[in-house]
Amino acid sequence: xxxxxxxxxxxxxxxxxxxxxxxxxxxxxxxxxxxxxxxxxxxxxxxxxxxxxxxxxxxxxxxxxxxxxxxxxxxxxxxxxxxxxxxxxxxxxxxxxxxxxxxxxxxxxxxx
Numbered sequence: 394x395x396x397x398x399x400x401x402x403x404x405x406x407x408x409x410x411x412x413x414x415x416x417x418x419x420x421x422x423x424x425x426x427x428x429x430x431x432x433x434x435x436x437x438x439x440x441x442x443x444x445x446x447x448x449x450x451x452x453x454x455x456x457x458x459x460x461x462x463x464x465x466x467x468x469x470x471x472x473x474x475x476x477x478x479x480x481x482x483x484x485x486x487x488x489x490x491x492x493x494x495x496x497x498x499x500x501x502x503x504x505x
Contacts, residue, residue: 395419395420396417396419397490397495397496398416398497399413399487400413401499402501403502405503406503406504406505407479407480407503407504410476410478410479411476411479412474413429413476415471415473415474415496416469416471417472418470420494426444426446427463427490428442428490429487430487430488430490432498433482441453441456442474443463444465448467451463460476461474461476462474462477463475474487474489476501479501479503483501484503485500485501487500
């Protein structure tokens, strides 16, 4: 069965950086695009980035464009989300997704 495990979340001050990871198993990872989503308290889940199976092209929501970078290492079955210039409004649970398969999420809190 497909398993996605996110990691790398935490508490960071405004302007700081974090790198999230999403490790996949039970799937031919290199065959699929991977998406990152996030859900802030009281809000709907929001799509924020996608990376194609081979690593390009990549796509971003306007809310994160220029600050976040999605990448992947197919040899490690892992996708990354580098998040820079973090803002309090980036506070959310971050999820990765491959097709209909979701991870459990990792909490990111941006606060001083």
